[in-house]
Amino acid sequence: MxxxxxxxxxxxxxxxxxxxRRAVLVQLGRSDASITDLAGKFHMTLxxxxxxxxxxxxxxxxxxxxxxxxxxxxxxxxALEEEAAWIERHRQLWSARFDELDNIVEHLxxxxxxxxxxxxx
Amino acid sequence: MxxxxxxxxxxxxxxxxxxxRRAVLVQLGRSDASITDLAGKFHMTLxxxxxxxxxxxxxxxxxxxxxxxxxxxxxxxxALEEEAAWIERHRQLWSARFDELDNIVEHLxxxxxxxxxxxxx
Numbered sequence: 001m002x003x004x005x006x007x008x009x010x011x012x013x014x015x016x017x018x019x020x021r022r023a024v025l026v027q028l029g030r031s032d033a034s035i036t037d038l039a040g041k042f043h044m045t046l047x048x049x050x051x052x053x054x055x056x057x058x059x060x061x062x063x064x065x066x067x068x069x070x071x072x073x074x075x076x077x078x079a080l081e082e083e084a085a086w087i088e089r090h091r092q093l094w095s096a097r098f099d100e101l102d103n104i105v106e107h108l109x110x111x112x113x114x115x116x117x118x119x120x121x
Numbered sequence: 122m123x124x125x126x127x128x129x130x131x132x133x134x135x136x137x138x139x140x141x142r143r144a145v146l147v148q149l150g151r152s153d154a155s156i157t158d159l160a161g162k163f164h165m166t167l168x169x170x171x172x173x174x175x176x177x178x179x180x181x182x183x184x185x186x187x188x189x190x191x192x193x194x195x196x197x198x199x200a201l202e203e204e205a206a207w208i209e210r211h212r213q214l215w216s217a218r219f220d221e222l223d224n225i226v227e228h229l230x231x232x233x234x235x236x237x238x239x240x241x242x
Contacts, residue, residue: 006140007140009137009138009140009143010138010139010140011138013134013135013137013138014134014135014138016130016134017130017131017132017134017135017138018131019127019128019130019131022130022207025211026211029211029214029215029218030218075215075218077219079212079215080208080211080212080215081212083208084205084208084209084212086143087201087204087205087208088205090146090147090150090201091200091201091202091205093150094150094196094200094201097150097151097196098198
């Protein structure tokens with residue numbers, strides 16, 4: 001059972017709300033990279049990229065490790081599991097509710113058609 | 122095929138980054154509600170709740186309709202579909218990558234054990 005922590009979800013959805021940070025996650029999903037690599041790839045200053053990586057790290061989506069002068073960024077294990085679980089759980093409930101509404105609408109439409117036929121007779 | 126729009130995902134993930142807004146979505150998943158109902162349920166001022174609903178509405182997660190003096194809030198159809206698709210797509214890729222790493226680690230461990238056995242002989 002996945003435990004939702006409000007503050008964790010706050011931090012990770014906020015981290016996901018930026019297109020560059022999402023692209024950094026996608027990139028790290030392909031291979032680990034240093035902050036310098038990432039800054040180069042995204043045409044960004046080192047300082048700018050450090051900020052984005054910091055946001056992703058605080059949201060537990062990325063881990064970093066310093067070796068000498070290079071800080072290597074990795075996708076965190078189990079990244080996005082809680083976020084996916086939260087979204088999926090509610091989508092399923094909602095989709096059940098929309099199906100129910102569809103059924104009611106269908107039922108009302110059929111009833112209307114039957115009434116119209118009855119009147120025509 | 123789901124189309125990801127960067128600005129749509131920016132807005133919706135930002136909308137999801139607040140525990141109250143997530144709770145409002147869950148509540149609207151159960152039943153439609155007026156802003157006054159929601160403000161009461163979440164012990165919040167009308168102005169505060171209006172702001173939250175505004176953020177959800179701009180992110181296309183909620184629709185509202187005014188009838189007389191009452192504004193009714195509804196969960197938007199297809200809410201969270203793009204967000205779920207984005208997360209699922211990348212989780213699958215990453216999980217495949219982590220499985221690959223697991224296999225390599227397993228392979229190295231087995232090799233180490235075999236080497237140790239060979240030395241002991």
